[in-house]
Amino acid sequence: MLAHRRPAAAHPKEERERGQSLHSAFQRLREMIVNGKLAPGTWIIEADLAARLGFSRTPIRGALHRLEREGYVVAASNGSKSRMLVAPLTKEDAHELYSIIGHLEGLAARLTAGLPSAERAKTIARLKSYNTGLAELARARHADANRIFELDLNFHRTIVGASAGPRLLELHKTVQPQAERYWRLYAGAILDELGKSIAEHEKIISAISKGDADAAELGIQVNWQNGAQRLSRVIDNLGERGSW
């Protein structure tokens, strides 16, 4: 009855910047989910996470809502209550997700291929550099998954960033990390087929450099579609995670 008179002294552990809790909570939770620290299928309890991250429930709650909206977390709606769990990774979901990204990036590729050639040149140079980077990693047998992922991500991000408006950019930014979950959880097994993806990238580069919008769009779509198939095979071998 007296205790609640001084709520301000409640989080003495660390000095935290004001106005950043929600954002920070969101990012940390997303990272935990993407990296599998919070395994697919896990039940989520707001208070636990709040305690674990050192926030109160309010920003956690906001972060969870956003994570739900972006597909990292799903609500098991039991009437008016909604318990949440980390979204499972399934073959069907991967397939759909990759299709969507393929079409969104397809739109971006189309726009990029339509840019004036002066602007296109810079983009193409960057794309080529990323793709040669990938090729080198593919030859060297070290297979640093993080580095490969980063290059691949940069490749796609470059295409989108070159021409997309704010909406498409935002949409891509929210959808892409969800593909990252699949990447990271099944990465090891994907790396073998890196060569195929590199070849597909080549085609995309060539289409953009010719200014062929149709081919560029198609190329991206094919890249993602094949990616989904490669993933499918891996999932068949290793089994799905977080769904039962």
Place this chain on the structure above:
Amino acid sequence: MLAHRRPAAAHPKEERERGQSLHSAFQRLREMIVNGKLAPGTWIIEADLAARLGFSRTPIRGALHRLEREGYVVAASNGSKSRMLVAPLTKEDAHELYSIIGHLEGLAARLTAGLPSAERAKTIARLKSYNTGLAELARARHADANRIFELDLNFHRTIVGASAGPRLLELHKTVQPQAERYWRLYAGAILDELGKSIAEHEKIISAISKGDADAAELGIQVNWQNGAQRLSRVIDNLGERGSW
């Protein structure tokens, strides 16, 4: 110091269902924005809305975050503070938005065209009925905008609903109402060209009924692209709303 001992008696006005405040606030706010009750460009004050709708700030806040994520509301980020305003309607935004929807529905149309013909038949029947409905309204000079909007919406929704997975469905459900804002604010002027849209719909139906996925996808994309152009002309005449 004593007052806060009985917060529960604070909303005596109406008996409200538990666990629905956030959802209800979101829907009502979205409706207000889509219908223009909250004009584009308006500054948003949480406490005002809370008072107006009879909730506390908590669910309003959640609803606003979601509205922001979905593009109805934008944050004017001033350092760590973020004041919000109702997203303005601009020509560029309309263009990008319509492109995105075109591509998402394009994916759906492609999938729908690939369904086994038994399932397709039902879908086609519904599409035809909606489109004849539109044609009738176009002939009759009454131009009930709501009715037209509803039929057009149903047409597109049918295509998506016939084949899309949960992710695509969800994405469509969140993106589509944003197009509705443009529709409603500029409706009167769009109705003249209804005939063109109907013709485009015809092509889409025929493509789906032939099972021609490419043509179906293209048809939808063209429909939205032309829609954006029709809208552009209207905006040129009437001026943008909420941007200065």
Place this chain on the structure above:
DNA sequence: GTATCCAACGTTGTATACAAAAGAGGTAAC
């Protein structure tokens, strides 16, 4: 008359208190 500083206010962000609903587990009845 203008520019600068200070104070009061408005608005947001976070923490906490409390209530309702769902779920688990045990006990009693058949």
Place this chain on the structure above:
DNA sequence: GTTACCTCTTTTGTATACAACGTTGGATAC
């Protein structure tokens, strides 16, 4: 032994309290 009911616990949803920050307006000094 099984089922049904009741209670206790867990967890979510909402309201409110409070603090920090930005902004605005006025007052004062030049």
